[in-house]
Amino acid sequence: MNTTALWTTVKDELRARREAREALKALRADLAHYRTPAEIEDLLATVDSEDSPEAELIRGILMDNLHAYHSRHAVSA
Numbered sequence: 412m413n414t415t416a417l418w419t420t421v422k423d424e425l426r427a428r429r430e431a432r433e434a435l436k437a438l439r440a441d442l443a444h445y446r447t448p449a450e451i452e453d454l455l456a457t458v459d460s461e462d463s464p465e466a467e468l469i470r471g472i473l474m475d476n477l478h479a480y481h482s483r484h485a486v487s488a
Contacts, residue, residue: 435468442472451477 412420445451451473458466458473 438468439472442469442476445473445476446480448477448480451480 442454445454455470455473455477458469
């Protein structure tokens with residue numbers, strides 16, 4: 412592999428990683444609109460029957476949001 416091809420490959424990989432981070436950031440922002448446990452649990456129920464990497468990612472983000480909600484409210488209680 413010559414230097415030009417290597418450089419192109421590295422740039423393409425970095426671009427793909429940047430796009431993936433941006434997509435994850437946008438997904439987290441979208442899911443942050445579900446704030447209460449009831450809203451989060453409703454969405455969790457919706458994706459519960461899905462068995463895909465995307466659904467697993469959504470479940471993980473929602474569980475993080477639910478944990479954060481309970482952490483905030485445990486401190487203020």
